[in-house]
Amino acid sequence: MNTNSVRPTPNNGAAANTASVTLVTPDMAREMLKLNTQNRKLRQRAVADYARDMADGNWLMNGEAIKFAIDGTLLDGQHRLHAVIEADTAVLMLIVTGLAPITQETMDAGRRRTTGDALSLRGETNSVVLASILRRVWMWDQGDYKFAQHRQPTIAECTVLLAERPEIRRSAEIAGRVHSLFRYLPQSVVGTTHHLFSRIDAGQTVWFFTRVGDGAELPVGHPILTLRTRAMTERADRRHVPDFRYMAYLIRTWNAVRDGRELGRIVQAADAPMPMPK
Structure with a gap:
């Protein structure tokens, strides 16, 4: 040229x-x-x-x-x-x-449109939470299990993912329901794990997140009760807990439920690898 x-x-x-x-x-x-x-x-x-x-x-x-x-x-x-x-x-x-030349000073001065903004314009409900779940699912599928943010999806990549996996809308809905009952876990993490666990066993996922929300009819030592106690304790102590650690808590709880074993405590060191759901 x-x-x-x-x-x-x-x-x-x-x-x-x-x-x-x-x-x-x-x-x-x-x-x-x-x-x-x-x-x-x-x-x-x-x-x-x-x-x-x-x-x-x-x-x-x-x-x-x-x-x-x-x-x-x-x-x-x-x-x-x-x-x-x-x-x-x-x-x-x-x-x-x-x-x-002086017009350069005013370029890109506005707030950049977010994925949540774009989804809202498309008529999606709970668009902010849905956008957060889409980002985390995309990053997980890229192998970024701790959401290190070295590479995040674009708006277009999130909308493509939603078109390919419309069931993520249901995960966002479940995240909202769990949050209304138990406000100690981030909705984005609940929705992300709901989607990942649904890939493994959709039926058990329904039961699992119902109990995460209400904690009902669970015996002493049950993994979900241990999870709920850990999340409430960290909130009471006002600890800053990164999302990847909450992800690890939920995955360890899910794996223990799947194995049919008790879980006396949940620990996830910052440098420990992310457990994989099974």
């Missing part, structure tokens, strides 16, 4: 704004990035997130533009352009030129 094609022609010291929809190829992106002389530090995770959506065909042109100043300097869009190169695919983009 000729870099002059994104530079406006001066007109008495000024230039008119132009806007056009262009199929940006990796080679064109490389040429545009040569004009990236004044921008914020590149966030590699954002590039990787965008690139996955582009490579999977989930990238939609939403009106956000690649923006250039009057002198041709790239003002906004470096992450998207780097993602085009990483994905090695062509993407339709809106290109705007002829902007005053």
Whole structure:
């Protein structure tokens, strides 16, 4: 691509704004990035997130533009352009030129739309909890069992996961029901484990989370009573417990129930591997 094609022609010291929809190829992106002389530090995770959506065909042109100043300097869009190169695919983009350089100060100033926001716009109920469960299920399936957040799903990846596994909506609903009875476990963790356990034994999962919620008719030493006591104790002591540890508590409890054994205490060291549900 000729870099002059994104530079406006001066007109008495000024230039008119132009806007056009262009199929940006990796080679064109490389040429545009040569004009990236004044921008914020590149966030590699954002590039990787965008690139996955582009490579999977989930990238939609939403009106956000690649923006250039009057002198041709790239003002906004470096992450998207780097993602085009990483994905090695062509993407339709809106290109705007002829902007005053000072307008860069106001770009990306708004709050970024979250997955929960996107799901709410689609009419999903309990969208914030549903979004949290989708993120954790996606990360679990990627092998990130402790939710280290080195790689999180994009909005598109979450919506694709929901389309593939609509039963996760039920897991979000169950998480809300359990929370209304027993407020000592994070809803996102309850919903995530509900989905994972349902893959193993849907019938036993129903019984398991009913008892997690009400604790009814369980004998002394039952794993679910041990879980409930541990969760209440940590809340009373005002301890900060990361989500992965609550995940481990629930999985250890589930495994003990499946094995038909008592569980006197639940321990999960920070450096211990995550137990796998069975």
